[in-house]
Amino acid sequence: MVPRMVPGEDEIETNLRRGTLEFCVLGVLAEGPAYGLELARRLGTDVPLLVSEGTLYPLLARLRRSGWVRTSWQESSSGPPRRYHHLTSDGRAALDTFLQVWSPFVAAVNHVVKGAVT
Amino acid sequence: MNPPLAVIRYLAELDAALAGRHAPDRDQIVTQIGEHITEALRDTPEPSDAEIAAVLAELGDPLRIADEAAGAARPPDRREGASLATSPRTEPGVSTTSGASVPRPPVVPAPGPPVVPLLRRPWIPKVTASLWVVGVLWPLLLTSWNRLDAVGNETIHAAVALVATNIPLVASIVLVLCSPLYRPSGRVLWTMLSPLVVFATLFVSRVSLYHRDVPWIVNAVCAALTTSGALAVVVITRRARDRVILGAGSEVAPPCGVPSEGAVT
Numbered sequence: 001m002v003p004r005m006v007p008g009e010d011e012i013e014t015n016l017r018r019g020t021l022e023f024c025v026l027g028v029l030a031e032g033p034a035y036g037l038e039l040a041r042r043l044g045t046d047v048p049l050l051v052s053e054g055t056l057y058p059l060l061a062r063l064r065r066s067g068w069v070r071t072s073w074q075e076s077s078s079g080p081p082r083r084y085h086h087l088t089s090d091g092r093a094a095l096d097t098f099l100q101v102w103s104p105f106v107a108a109v110n111h112v113v114k115g116a117v118t
Numbered sequence: 119m120n121p122p123l124a125v126i127r128y129l130a131e132l133d134a135a136l137a138g139r140h141a142p143d144r145d146q147i148v149t150q151i152g153e154h155i156t157e158a159l160r161d162t163p164e165p166s167d168a169e170i171a172a173v174l175a176e177l178g179d180p181l182r183i184a185d186e187a188a189g190a191a192r193p194p195d196r197r198e199g200a201s202l203a204t205s206p207r208t209e210p211g212v213s214t215t216s217g218a219s220v221p222r223p224p225v226v227p228a229p230g231p232p233v234v235p236l237l238r239r240p241w242i243p244k245v246t247a248s249l250w251v252v253g254v255l256w257p258l259l260l261t262s263w264n265r266l267d268a269v270g271n272e273t274i275h276a277a278v279a280l281v282a283t284n285i286p287l288v289a290s291i292v293l294v295l296c297s298p299l300y301r302p303s304g305r306v307l308w309t310m311l312s313p314l315v316v317f318a319t320l321f322v323s324r325v326s327l328y329h330r331d332v333p334w335i336v337n338a339v340c341a342a343l344t345t346s347g348a349l350a351v352v353v354i355t356r357r358a359r360d361r362v363i364l365g366a367g368s369e370v371a372p373p374c375g376v377p378s379e380g381a382v383t
Binding site: 035036037040051052053054055057058059060061064065078079080082083 | 132143146147150151153154156157158160161176177178179180182183184186187
């Protein structure tokens with residue numbers, strides 16, 4: 001049997017991020033359309049959910065392919081037009097489903113591990 | 119204004135890292151990251167190298183972005199030499215808050231400067247267009263300045279041979295077909311139009327000018343072919359040049375003043 005290394009914070013963060021980040025993006029877009037840089041900053045300001053800002057774009061590409069996000073161009077008063085990302089109705093439904101699962105899930109995890117918290 | 123060299127290199131490196139992805143995904147990701155850089159520097163008309171490096175560092179290592187595109191999620195990059203890359207939130211080898219020392223991967227030596235793939239270099243569109251011009255003129259240089267007496271089989275065979283052995287034209291077509299700077303539609307147009315333009319140019323300059331009995335419609339078709347071919351080459355070359363500037367190529371923003379709400383999926 002190969003002993004498993006103790007995971008670092010980064011590895012745990014990566015694993016947690018894997019299943020939740022796309023819903024965080026949908027959550028930000030639920031507040032209103034956003035262009036890429038704005039979205040990246042909103043996801044990274046308080047708690048850095050993105051490993052790096054660039055990793056947002058493959059994620060957005062997947063969300064667009066899924067039909068959960070669409071994009072449009074909008075004029076800007078201070079430069080070239082911006083590509084805005086919008087939540088679609090399918091994206092809204094996916095986010096709602098996630099939210100139904102998420103709170104009980106977090107509560108269950110907290111309940112189970114609270115005994116280990118010193 | 120051309121983008122800074124560091125940005126061109128970064129986008130080229132990203133594009134190369136995404137080589138395994140489907141072309142639409144690859145183009146979309148590279149284009150949007152190009153837009154991100156433009157947006158981040160929007161309020162800085164002449165950014166310093168440090169400001170550009172900071173934006174690129176925020177974007178992160180192109181290999182990490184490619185990993186994300188591939189659906190993999192490796193732990194954050196701790197390479198000291200990550201080319202243009204990440205800003206780690208913790209230093210290598212530091213202890214975690216739990217006090218456990220986390221094993222770190224060995225340090226990878228810094229790679230050299232990113233290399234722009236040959237067929238994506240900025241001179242490709244200019245060289246390709248120049249070869250095309252030489253290729254169109256090539257038969258005229260090889261044939262005598264005397265008129266061709268008739269449009270018979272021998273003349274047609276000679277014209278076909280002149281096109282088939284037209285090294286500059288063939289080279290331009292090969293470059294267009296192989297370089298990722300050109301879109302599929304541009305490649306088809308370039309390949310189909312080029313021989314026709316050579317034929318048309320040859321016909322007008324060697325036959326029509328000397329034969330009054332050539333129907334006007336033939337001359338008109340030849341002139342239209344030559345003109346549309348030249349225009350198509352100019353447009354395709356400009357688009358390829360724009361793709362160099364963007365670092366990949368892709369969707370182009372609608373013209374200013376024309377807001378569009380159409381979905382871009």
